Amino acid sequence: MSVVAAQSAGFCFGVKRAVNMAYECIASGRRAATLGELIHNPGVVDDLASRGVRVIGDISQAEPGETVIIRSHGVPKAVTDELEAGGMAYLDATCPFVARIHGIVAQRGEAGDVILLAGNPEHAEIKGIIGHCAGDVFVFRNAGELQKYLQETPNICKKCYTLVSQTTFLRSEWKNCVEFAKKVCTNLSVFDTICNDACIKQKEADKLSRECQRMVVVGGRSSSNTARLYETCAANCPTVLVERPEELYGFDWDGCEKVGVTAGASTPSGIIKEVLETMSEILDNKPEDEVSFQEMLDQSFKSALTGDKVTGVVIGIAPTEVSVNVGTKHTGYIPLHELTDDPTLKPEDIVKVGDELTLKVLRVNDVEGTMVLSKKKVDAEKNFQRVEDAAGTDDILDGVVVEVVKGGVIAVTDGIRVFIPASQATASRNEPLEDLLKKPVRFKILEVNPGRRRAIGSIRAVLSEERHAKEQEFWDTVEIGKHYTGKVKSITSYGAFVDLGGVDGMVHVSELSWMRVAHPSDIVKIGDELEVYVKDIDRENHKISLGYKKEEDNPWEILRRDYPVGTVVKVKIVSMTTFGAFASIIPGIDGLIHISQIAHERIAKPQDVLSVGQEVDAKITDIDFDKHRVSLSIKALLEPEEPAEEEQPEE
Numbered sequence: 001m002s003v004v005a006a007q008s009a010g011f012c013f014g015v016k017r018a019v020n021m022a023y024e025c026i027a028s029g030r031r032a033a034t035l036g037e038l039i040h041n042p043g044v045v046d047d048l049a050s051r052g053v054r055v056i057g058d059i060s061q062a063e064p065g066e067t068v069i070i071r072s073h074g075v076p077k078a079v080t081d082e083l084e085a086g087g088m089a090y091l092d093a094t095c096p097f098v099a100r101i102h103g104i105v106a107q108r109g110e111a112g113d114v115i116l117l118a119g120n121p122e123h124a125e126i127k128g129i130i131g132h133c134a135g136d137v138f139v140f141r142n143a144g145e146l147q148k149y150l151q152e153t154p155n156i157c158k159k160c161y162t163l164v165s166q167t168t169f170l171r172s173e174w175k176n177c178v179e180f181a182k183k184v185c186t187n188l189s190v191f192d193t194i195c196n197d198a199c200i201k202q203k204e205a206d207k208l209s210r211e212c213q214r215m216v217v218v219g220g221r222s223s224s225n226t227a228r229l230y231e232t233c234a235a236n237c238p239t240v241l242v243e244r245p246e247e248l249y250g251f252d253w254d255g256c257e258k259v260g261v262t263a264g265a266s267t268p269s270g271i272i273k274e275v276l277e278t279m280s281e282i283l284d285n286k287p288e289d290e291v292s293f294q295e296m297l298d299q300s301f302k303s304a305l306t307g308d309k310v311t312g313v314v315i316g317i318a319p320t321e322v323s324v325n326v327g328t329k330h331t332g333y334i335p336l337h338e339l340t341d342d343p344t345l346k347p348e349d350i351v352k353v354g355d356e357l358t359l360k361v362l363r364v365n366d367v368e369g370t371m372v373l374s375k376k377k378v379d380a381e382k383n384f385q386r387v388e389d390a391a392g393t394d395d396i397l398d399g400v401v402v403e404v405v406k407g408g409v410i411a412v413t414d415g416i417r418v419f420i421p422a423s424q425a426t427a428s429r430n431e432p433l434e435d436l437l438k439k440p441v442r443f444k445i446l447e448v449n450p451g452r453r454r455a456i457g458s459i460r461a462v463l464s465e466e467r468h469a470k471e472q473e474f475w476d477t478v479e480i481g482k483h484y485t486g487k488v489k490s491i492t493s494y495g496a497f498v499d500l501g502g503v504d505g506m507v508h509v510s511e512l513s514w515m516r517v518a519h520p521s522d523i524v525k526i527g528d529e530l531e532v533y534v535k536d537i538d539r540e541n542h543k544i545s546l547g548y549k550k551e552e553d554n555p556w557e558i559l560r561r562d563y564p565v566g567t568v569v570k571v572k573i574v575s576m577t578t579f580g581a582f583a584s585i586i587p588g589i590d591g592l593i594h595i596s597q598i599a600h601e602r603i604a605k606p607q608d609v610l611s612v613g614q615e616v617d618a619k620i621t622d623i624d625f626d627k628h629r630v631s632l633s634i635k636a637l638l639e640p641e642e643p644a645e646e647e648q649p650e651e
């Protein structure tokens with residue numbers, strides 16, 4: 001049989017603060033009276049009474065010279081107003097989390113909002129909050145009461161509402177309330193004011209009570225958060241609520257393999273320890289966690305210093321901050337700007353409830369019980385370490401260029417700024433740095449100054465490495481006849497150089513076209529994408545000859561296919577000689593119309609009948625594919641000349 005204590009059991013920050021204030025007050029020699037019982041714990045109240053601290057019902061009962069102590073639940077504003085008006089000495093031990101609710105309801109009420117307040121209307125905290133509402137307020141115990149109220153409210157759409165809760169309100173019921181209110185209220189502001197301490201206690205109690213056969217909840221019967229814990233545990237296993245250890249003897253513990261113990265926020269550690277000892281006696285079994293329990297409590301009161309690194313678990317996510325349990329009585333917050341530098345991300349994109357994070361403490365406020373934390377700074381340290389580790393190695397980092405500065409660019413990798421000198425930013429010196437702006441880049445780290453957290457990188461080192469790798473791959477795979485798509489990089493009078501991806505090849509001018517080409521730029525220009533094939537490889541000198549013109553475009557092949565001997569074509573006279581005229585049949589092929597084939601009659605020269613540019617019909621009479629010659633005849637298409645009529649001899 002074993003006894004397991006919940007880690008979060010016992011005094012919360014607000015209660016501890018109030019108790020400390022009371023003891024410090026009397027230790028300073030002042031007489032004090034608490035406005036109501038300081039905490040819901042008879043043991044503490046009795047102890048304070050034994051030291052002369054009276055409990056008074058209202059301030060009229062305070063005696064002259066007595067300091068009135070306002071407990072952690074807070075009081076209506078009218079009470080502090082009266083204390084001040086009467087010049088009475090008082091100590092305000094209102095828990096800062098309760099005081100935050102006072103501020104919200106006062107401000108939103110003044111703005112005209114109706115305050116929807118989830119909680120027990122009989123509880124002192126709720127009475128105190130109502131006393132700070134500047135306008136209308138409706139208090140409800142559960143989602144059902146809220147639903148009834150809103151459904152019966154006329155003109156609900158025209159009103160503005162602010163929804164808050166008692167700090168110890170049940171988290172699951174709060175969710176139901178928010179869900180319903182969001183459905184029916186058009187103008188609704190929701191403030192999650194449930195105390196993290198209460199949440200953690202409830203969560204832990206829920207988990208522990210599912211694992212145990214019995215639960216013991218230690219706390220005052222009038223304590224609201226103790227009651228919440230009791231409800232949570234009782235839903236999972238038989239549960240007893242005790243104020244004192246002696247009460248444990250009245251229960252039947254037979255058949256319990258594992259008993260869990262938790263305690264409300266106003267239960268001192270001494271009483272919890274006594275409960276554990278008593279349980280041990282009853283079960284004749286030393287509690288498993290007895291020794292460590294006190295340590296755990298002490299641990300829970302520990303603080304942290306600015307600059308410390310702490311481990312925390314995400315317990316809540318709001319649009320502008322993330323709440324974290326850091327294992328102390330402080331409520332840890334990570335403001336959104338300390339979560340990330342990326343303005344496009346929302347907190348829920350980065351963390352989820354239950355995530356364990358390493359965080360840096362930026363500020364601790366022991367009075368308010370808050371701790372401002374940064375995830376970004378821890379990440380930055382971790383990421384700088386990654387940059388530092390990459391220095392001088394072959395590791396390549398990914399980043400984005402965010403700025404062009406004097407002498408180079410700044411690239412950011414995982415939040416770390418790396419300076420890349422102009423000489424290391426591009427593959428060649430004449431490329432403008434502005435072209436890199438906002439572009440993703442890959443770079444190596446050349447050197448790092450950890451003291452100044454500066455790093456220098458090189459994009460060029462990566463580009464050159466990539467180019468070498470591509471070159472190697474090219475030479476490993478290139479073969480004659482292989483086709484590539486490449487870009488024209490440069491043009492000379494004898495050809496065009498094409499980038500094949502790491503290696504340049506040359507298309508000779510004669511390979512650019514089947515026609516006669518005066519200059520390669522007549523056919524291609526720099527930047528053109530060409531489909532080329534490898535004609536020849538000179539591995540020794542790393543030279544590649546490329547072909548570009550295609551066989552199917554060869555005019556002699558077109559002629560063979562489409563213009564057999566005997567075909568009549570329309571041709572254009574392109575030049576003339578003494579022995580005939582040349583005429584273009586198709587682009588790239590001229591045929592000769594011999595002077596004897598121009599007309600039936602005898603002509604002195606072709607110009608007598610034809611002129612350059614003239615289009616005429618001609619018949620293909622012969623093709624010599626080897627010598628690339630075509631013979632044409634106009635005469636073959638003309639009617640044969642009538643023989644001259646012979647003179648008949650007279651009879």
Ligand code: F3S
Binds near residue numbers: 015168195197265
């Ligand atoms: Fe304050 Fe939360 Fe305790 S609101 S009094 S720290 S339970």
